[in-house]
């Protein structure tokens with residue numbers, strides 16, 4: 499008995515130490531999962547189905563190295579792939595299409611394709627209107643800051659790219675609308691213009707860049723009016739996987 503009385507404090511100390519070790523392990527796991535949740539929600543978009551669709555599917559094909567070159571028509575831009583601050587396309591031109599403002603430009607190849615696309619839509623009785631194209635780094639910075647002033651930075655990040663992270667800085671992104679009053683409408687997909695583009699834009703080299711439900715994959719809120727020129731070959735290949743396929747899914751980069 500005397501022995502047990504002497505050993506008990508030692509056993510008790512061992513038990514206490516074991517318990518403390520287990521608690522510290524649990525605390526460590528909890529912190530990891532908390533920070534994981536936080537990093538996901540920083541990019542997360544409103545729709546809960548978006549989070550469900552984020553389960554990673556295998557890439558359709560391996561991304562070519564050109565996706566990292568600013569001047570390439572297939573340059574990838576999203577919240578984790580930026581455009582150089584100094585990059586300015588050297589072939590900007592003003593497409594001859596109906597627009598909401600006079601000084602909209604795009605790179606020549608995208609501009610030619612856009613003119614062709616707008617003419618084809620018109621032939622089908624659908625009038626498309628261009629509401630924005632190329633933005634310089636400084637213009638994107640001003641646009642983002644105006645959103646921050648109105649919404650605060652957290653909300654602004656969900657609806658507007660920071661300077662250096664917008665496809666508009668490539669001169670390869672076109673914001674398209676039905677008319678001036680409906681520009682940047684979240685219901686653009688349900689207009690005749692939105693439906694025509696969903697069906698035909700790829701034939702002219704354009705992809706709807708952030709289809710509904712793909713926000714958590716691309717990293718920006720759904721942008722039904724925002725079409726990105728990538729060339730007919732890539733646009734058709736991506737669209738043939740699914741009309742809502744994203745570049746990130748196609749290349750397995752998310």
Ligand SMILES: [Zn+2]
Nearest residue numbers: 671672673724
């Ligand atoms: Zn846009």
